Amino acid sequence: MARKDLIAGNWKMNATHLEAIQMVQKLGYRLDPGDYDRVDVVVCPPFTALRSVQTVIETDYLRIQLGAQNVFWEPQGAFTGEISAPMLAKLGVKWVVVGHSERRHIFGEDDAMVARKLRAVLANGMTPIVAVGETLEQREAEITEEVIGGQLQGALQGLDAGTVGALVIAYEPVWAIGTGRTASNEQAAEAIGFLRRLVGEGWGEAAAEMVRILYGGSVTPGNIAGLMAKRDIDGALVGGASLDPDKFASIVRYWV
Ligand code: PEP
Numbered sequence: 001m002a003r004k005d006l007i008a009g010n011w012k013m014n015a016t017h018l019e020a021i022q023m024v025q026k027l028g029y030r031l032d033p034g035d036y037d038r039v040d041v042v043v044c045p046p047f048t049a050l051r052s053v054q055t056v057i058e059t060d061y062l063r064i065q066l067g068a069q070n071v072f073w074e075p076q077g078a079f080t081g082e083i084s085a086p087m088l089a090k091l092g093v094k095w096v097v098v099g100h101s102e103r104r105h106i107f108g109e110d111d112a113m114v115a116r117k118l119r120a121v122l123a124n125g126m127t128p129i130v131a132v133g134e135t136l137e138q139r140e141a142e143i144t145e146e147v148i149g150g151q152l153q154g155a156l157q158g159l160d161a162g163t164v165g166a167l168v169i170a171y172e173p174v175w176a177i178g179t180g181r182t183a184s185n186e187q188a189a190e191a192i193g194f195l196r197r198l199v200g201e202g203w204g205e206a207a208a209e210m211v212r213i214l215y216g217g218s219v220t221p222g223n224i225a226g227l228m229a230k231r232d233i234d235g236a237l238v239g240g241a242s243l244d245p246d247k248f249a250s251i252v253r254y255w256v
Helices: 017-030 033-038 047-059 085-090 101-106 111-123 136-140 144-156 161-166 185-203 205-210 224-228 245-252
Strands: 005-010 039-044 065-068 095-098 127-132 168-171 212-216 235-238
Touching: 005 095, 005 212, 005 245, 017 039, 017 047, 017 245, 033 039, 039 095, 047 065, 085 111, 095 111, 111 127, 111 144, 127 144, 136 144, 144 185, 161 185, 161 205, 168 185, 185 205, 185 212, 185 224, 224 235, 235 245
Parallel strands: 005 039, 005 235, 039 065, 065 095, 095 127, 127 168, 168 212, 212 235
Antiparallel strands: none
């Protein structure tokens, strides 16, 4: 069975809820109904804009799907400043990014924390987008596979094959995020091929064939088509370029 493309925009800590309303409306105008049959289109606004974006999606009958950039693993309680998975699910969030490199490197999240978040997302009926990626030093030390393999196994261990097949993995080399330096199509395909083989070894061929693996790191309208031409690359997690609805729509419509 062919895997459906998925293109997700990670708005990071950008856009007030008023700006976010305009951004999602503009994006909606720029996409055709047929685009959604081909690609799952996801936007991940900051928490403060989720409700507004969800309302626009609903009232304008858009088929854009709502994602969140992060989550805390406990369902409720004395965790000042955190947002739980039930809170996100209630807002219509379908996708949650876990393990983004900015969370790992700026906020000190480790594999065990990523695993707990991932389980909270699954337990609340949403789909995790699990981000993994090596730093430049790790790539230069030729330990990319060890690093991304370790992150993947750390997040996924103990899950059954059906669950693993249904989730989304994002390979995001840290040196390519927000730097304008994209991995070559071959580097991206090689790392993603490795992650798919790892899923095959751990959870079986059916899960490996089913799981969607995205590339992330300075994706633009200019480089998306080359990346998508690689068999193993099922879509993209887009940061900077997703803030511009024109650019993001061109990335979604990469074949045009
Ligand atoms: C990201 O934040 O996941 C990302 C890939 O950012 P950018 O596209 O800006 O490199």
